[in-house]
Amino acid sequence: MPKWAEVILVPLISLILAAILSALVILAIGEDPVAAVNLMVTGALGSTYGWGYTLYYATNFMFTGLAVSVAFHAGLFNIGGEGQAMLGGLGVALVLLFIPWPHWTVALLAATAGAAVFGALWAAIPAYLQAKRGSHIVITTIMFNFIAAAVLNYMLVNQLRPAGSMDPATQRFREAVHLPSLHELLAPFGIAFSKAAPANVSLVIALIACVLVWLLIWRTPLGLEIRSYGKSQRAARYAGIGAVRITMIAMLISGALAGMMAINNVMGEAERLVLNAVEGAGFIGIAVALMGRSHPFGVFLAAILFGFLYQGGAELALWTSIPRELIVVIQALVILFTGALDNMVRMPLERIFLAMRRGGAA
Amino acid sequence: MNFLALFDLSVLDSTVRLATPLLLACLAGLFSERGGIFDIGLEGKMLAAAFFSAALAAMTGNVWVGLLAGIGASLTLSAVHGLASITFRGNQLISGVAINFLAAGMTVLIAQDWFQQGGRTPSLIGGGRFEPITLPFAEALSTVPFLGPIYSELISGHSILVYVALLCVPGTWYILFRTRFGLRLRAVGENPAAVDTAGVSVIGLRFAAVGICGILCGIAGAYLATGLQAGFVKDMTAGRGFIALAALIFAKWRPWHALWATLLFGYLQAIALRPDIIEGALGFKVQVQLLDALPYILTVVILAGFVGKAIPPRAGGEPYVKER
Numbered sequence: 001m002p003k004w005a006e007v008i009l010v011p012l013i014s015l016i017l018a019a020i021l022s023a024l025v026i027l028a029i030g031e032d033p034v035a036a037v038n039l040m041v042t043g044a045l046g047s048t049y050g051w052g053y054t055l056y057y058a059t060n061f062m063f064t065g066l067a068v069s070v071a072f073h074a075g076l077f078n079i080g081g082e083g084q085a086m087l088g089g090l091g092v093a094l095v096l097l098f099i100p101w102p103h104w105t106v107a108l109l110a111a112t113a114g115a116a117v118f119g120a121l122w123a124a125i126p127a128y129l130q131a132k133r134g135s136h137i138v139i140t141t142i143m144f145n146f147i148a149a150a151v152l153n154y155m156l157v158n159q160l161r162p163a164g165s166m167d168p169a170t171q172r173f174r175e176a177v178h179l180p181s182l183h184e185l186l187a188p189f190g191i192a193f194s195k196a197a198p199a200n201v202s203l204v205i206a207l208i209a210c211v212l213v214w215l216l217i218w219r220t221p222l223g224l225e226i227r228s229y230g231k232s233q234r235a236a237r238y239a240g241i242g243a244v245r246i247t248m249i250a251m252l253i254s255g256a257l258a259g260m261m262a263i264n265n266v267m268g269e270a271e272r273l274v275l276n277a278v279e280g281a282g283f284i285g286i287a288v289a290l291m292g293r294s295h296p297f298g299v300f301l302a303a304i305l306f307g308f309l310y311q312g313g314a315e316l317a318l319w320t321s322i323p324r325e326l327i328v329v330i331q332a333l334v335i336l337f338t339g340a341l342d343n344m345v346r347m348p349l350e351r352i353f354l355a356m357r358r359g360g361a362a
Numbered sequence: 363m364n365f366l367a368l369f370d371l372s373v374l375d376s377t378v379r380l381a382t383p384l385l386l387a388c389l390a391g392l393f394s395e396r397g398g399i400f401d402i403g404l405e406g407k408m409l410a411a412a413f414f415s416a417a418l419a420a421m422t423g424n425v426w427v428g429l430l431a432g433i434g435a436s437l438t439l440s441a442v443h444g445l446a447s448i449t450f451r452g453n454q455l456i457s458g459v460a461i462n463f464l465a466a467g468m469t470v471l472i473a474q475d476w477f478q479q480g481g482r483t484p485s486l487i488g489g490g491r492f493e494p495i496t497l498p499f500a501e502a503l504s505t506v507p508f509l510g511p512i513y514s515e516l517i518s519g520h521s522i523l524v525y526v527a528l529l530c531v532p533g534t535w536y537i538l539f540r541t542r543f544g545l546r547l548r549a550v551g552e553n554p555a556a557v558d559t560a561g562v563s564v565i566g567l568r569f570a571a572v573g574i575c576g577i578l579c580g581i582a583g584a585y586l587a588t589g590l591q592a593g594f595v596k597d598m599t600a601g602r603g604f605i606a607l608a609a610l611i612f613a614k615w616r617p618w619h620a621l622w623a624t625l626l627f628g629y630l631q632a633i634a635l636r637p638d639i640i641e642g643a644l645g646f647k648v649q650v651q652l653l654d655a656l657p658y659i660l661t662v663v664i665l666a667g668f669v670g671k672a673i674p675p676r677a678g679g680e681p682y683v684k685e686r
Contacts, residue, residue, distance in 0.1 A: 025468075029475040077455055125662075135665035136674070138455050139611065142402065142604055143658040143665075150655035158649070286459060323474045323481065328467030332460045340446035340457035347450075 001346075001353045011291060011298075011338055013345045018333035025329055031322055043315025044308045052182060052197020053314070057281075058307030059199065059264045062206040064285025065303050066213050067119075067258035069294040073217055074250035075230035080126060080141030081258040082282025083148030084119040088259025089266040090155060091118030093273035096173045097160070107177040111267050112205065112260055119259015120252045122148060127251030131244040137251075145282075156275055169274040179268045202264035206303075209257065210296040216253075217296075226250050258282060280328075287331050290339040306331070367643040371515050373632050378520060379590060381628025382527045383408065383582040383599075387606035388613065388620045389527075389534050390578035396538065396615060397571025398551035398677040402458035403443055404579055405603025406465030411436040411583025413469040416483040416594035417476060419490040425588050428490070432587075433580030439465065440576030448568045451681030462603075470596050481596040483587075492521035492589040521589040523581060530578065534617040547571055551675035554682040564682045582606075608661035615675065627657045 023033040044050045064081045071078035078084075095114035101107035126140035156168040165171075182199045186192075217223040229236040229246040237243060265277050284306055291305070292298025313327035337345070387404045394401040411432035419428030439461050446457040470481035477483055497518035504514035538544035550557045550567045558564050586602075587594045605627050612626075613619035633640060634653035641647050 025471065029471060077453075079455075079459065129662070129666045133666045135662070135667070138402070139607065140662055140665055143608065143662050146601060146604065146658045147655045147662075150651040150658075153654075154649060154651040157651075283459070283463070286456070290456070321474070323470055325467040325470040325474075325481070328463050329471060330467075332463035332467055335456060335463065336442070336446065336460035340452035340454075340460055341450055343450040343452055344446075 001350050005349060005353065007293065010342070010345055010349065011293060013349070014337040014342070015291070015334070017345070018330065018337045021333050022326075022330045026322065026326070029322065031320060036316060036320065036322065039315055039319060040308070040312025043319075044311035047194065048192070049194035049197050050311060050315075052194045052199040053311040054304070054307040055182070055199040055203055056197065056264065056269065056307070057310040058303040059203045059206045059268075060261050060281040061284050061288045061303035061306045062210060062300060063261035063264070064258050064282050065288030065292060065299040066209055066285075066296065067254045067256075068285045068289035069292065069296070069299055070213060070217070070226075070257065071250055071254040072289055072294045073223075073230045074226045074246055075233065076127075076130070076247065076250060076254075077138050078123065078141055078251065078254045078258075079138055079286065080123060080144050080148075080255070080282070081285045082278055082280065083141070083145035084122045084255045084258035085261045085278045085282045086145075086148045086152050087122040088115035088119040088262035089273050089277045090152060091115045091259060092262040092266045093160065093170050093173075096177050096267065097170060100174070101177050104177050104179055108179060108201070108205075108263065108267070111177075112263050115259040115262040115266075116256035117259075119262075120256040122259070123251045123255025124248070127248050127255075130251075131247040153275065156273065160273070167274075170272045172272045173267065177267065178271065179263075181268075198269040200264065200268035202268045205260070205263060207300075209260065210300050213257070214296040222249070258285065284331060287335045287338075291334055365643055367639055368633065370636075370639055371511060373629070373636060373639060374516055375519075376632040376635070377625060377629040378516065378524060379628075380631045381624045382520075382524045383586050383590065383602055384606050384609055384624040384627055385527045385621060386523075386530065386578050386582035386585065387603055388609045388624050389530050389617065390575040390582065391607055391610045392534065392538075392613075392615055392617065392620060393547070393571050393578070394575035395610065395678055396551045396675055397547050397568050398554060398675055398680065398682070399443070399447055399568055399572055399575075400454040400458065400679045401443065401572075401575060402455055402607060403439065403461035403465075403603075404575075404606055405599050405601065406458075406462035407436040407439045407576060407579035408583040408586065408603050409462075409469055409597070409599045410439055410465040411580040412587035412598055413473060413483070413583075413594045415580075415584035416486060416587035417473070419486055419588050420477075420484045420593070423489050425486075425490055425492055428588055429581070429584045432584035433577055436580030436583060437573065437576040440572045440579075444569050444572040447681065448565055448572070451683065454679055454681075466597060469594070473594065473596075483594040486588060486592040490588065491592055492523055492585070494519045494521055495525075521585070523585040523589050526581065527585070528621075531617050531621045534620075538617065543570075548675075551677055554677050558682075558684060564684075568682075579603075605657050608657050611661055611674075612664050614673070630656050 026033040026036050044054045067081050068078055091114035092111045095111050126137050126144055129135040129140055130137040160170045161168060162171045179200045183193045183195045225241045226246055229241055261281060266273050288299055288302040288306055291302040309327050309330055313324050316322045317324040387408055391401055391404050414435035415428035415432030418431035419425045443457050443461055446452040447454040473481045473483060500514040500518035504510045546557060546562055546567055550564055554564045586598060609620060609623040609627050612623040630653055634650055637650060
């Protein structure tokens with residue numbers, strides 16, 4: 001199969017299949033799919049307000065999508081992005097609550113480091129257990145999602161909650177660490193961007209992360225080792241690539257990326273740590289990575305698409321009787337078709353291309 | 363300190379009830395994984411079954427119709443899992459993740475469309491629920507010291523599905539270890555090529571394993587919505603599918619151990635609901651979050667091999683490719 005078909009055609013057909021099924025679902029609950037798509041497009045892309053939300057969600061998904069991708073390259077399936085992002089949020093909150101930062105720029109650097117360290121540490125234990133004791137990383141990361149939820153619950157309810165507050169959340173971060181939103185960033189250039197939308201400077205960090213991950217995976221010796229290990233563990237071991245080392249490094253980077261999502265949702269949007277801050281973004285990372293074929297540029301596009309779906313879905317829930325859970329269904333279908341049913345699309349395509357090449361040669 | 367208070371009859375009673383869906387889902391996973399198909403979609407299958415059993419029970423007023431609908435819904439998702447992971451040799455873990463999300467989204471979507479009650483079903487009454495069964499002589503024997511209350515309160519007075527779940531344990535053991543089908547099923551999870559060489563269909567056996575898994579998850583979900591509670595609410599499985607998965611590892615893929623593991627995890631859930639008893643018995647407070655996280659922590663410890671190593675079926679997660 002030619003490369004363009006592999007990179008573009010297969011994901012596109014999978015996506016179309018998922019879209020057709022989603023449309024059928026909308027029809028089945030008695031709504032008009034065309035009107036729904038129109039509403040989603042106007043709601044998510046029709047105004048700078050809509051774009052602001054779309055890009056805000058997309059920023060989250062870029063981080064978690066990159067996290068899953070890096071692990072995929074090493075042949076590891078990190079389902080723990082959700083828990084790692086929760087712990088990343090805890091890291092951000094601790095850094096911002098207990099150190100009086102003078103300006104948001106230094107605070108952002110410190111918060112990014114805090115988020116990355118906490119996320120990486122949370123991924124380190126499953127990684128170590130996989131590398132040293134052979135415990136299946138999928139199961140341990142799932143378990144760590146639940147343990148993370150319990151840890152966060154304990155920290156918020158018993159430790160970080162301000163006295164007298166019933167709400168399981170930290171107090172608001174100081175005004176000095178407020179991250180500039182896209183409105184504030186674009187105003188000097190004469191671009192009027194919606195004031196109410198939560199997209200902020202973290203988007204830039206997410207884009208930098210995309211580039212850095214691309215450099216790491218395709219332009220460094222470490223990246224080559226990670227990819228070799230992911231393609232064939234035995235061959236990699238034969239080439240002198242340490243299994244423990246690669247598993248640990250790949251998972252630490254993966255966890256750090258998932259954790260870094262917290263600079264967007266915790267520091268940028270909520271400006272305090274709340275209980276359900278991650279809102280499933282860790283799991284959406286799986287769909288984003290699968291759709292983006294684990295390539296940072298693919299992840300970028302898929303993250304924007306899911307950002308659009310998220311914001312569009314919220315608009316749908318607001319204006320029609322279609323609940324927000326429609327997005328969960330679409331997400332499931334994308335994971336199903338681009339991930340699990342990949343061969344269903346690929347096998348007939350391979351046959352077609354093979355027949356065409358034979359026809360051309362004869 | 364009074365440790366016996368930790369084993370108060372009311373706590374043990376709810377242990378049995380809370381352990382039942384875990385046990386059914388755990389045995390479901392046992393069949394699937396013994397057949398070489400990893401299934402992290404137990405949660406989704408239970409959730410779908412919970413919704414469809416409650417919905418049909420609410421509409422027909424007949425809980426048995428609900429049970430069948432729940433099993434049907436769960437089997438449908440099993441078929442998707444089988445199609446993805448057996449027929450098209452896709453990644454079984456990714457398929458499981460997709461099934462969990464599919465169930466989480468579709469149940470709310472359909473519930474909203476059918477009942478307009480914010481993603482829940484109407485409360486079930488009368489014939490729409492599985493009622494507790496009083497075993498023979500429960501009343502008469504309740505005055506017998508010690509054993510009487512155990513019989514009348516702990517053993518008697520559960521809905522029929524609880525007893526079905528308990529009977530599934532010896533049933534599973536018998537099928538797996540005493541029948542030809544069971545031998546083949548275990549073989550297909552360890553070494554499918556050998557089964558294939560012997561002229562037995564690997565694909566057929568694996569679909570059977572996934573199918574049995576679907577039926578048991580269906581019963582588990584139906585019990586949640588029509589036995590344990592009276593109706594479906596959004597995300598009502600609340601991670602039970604994953605606790606069942608944890609119990610399966612804890613039990614090292616063996617039926618009787620699955621019973622003990624799920625009873626232990628059921629007990630942890632039951633005692634977490636009664637912080638007053640813990641404090642009274644131990645003399646200090648135990649954080650409820652710690653109790654919530656304990657099944658998962660225990661599983662990680664077991665997985666890490668610190669307390670006896672858990673070794674999964676050898677061909678688990680590997681799609682079988684026939685040699686040409």
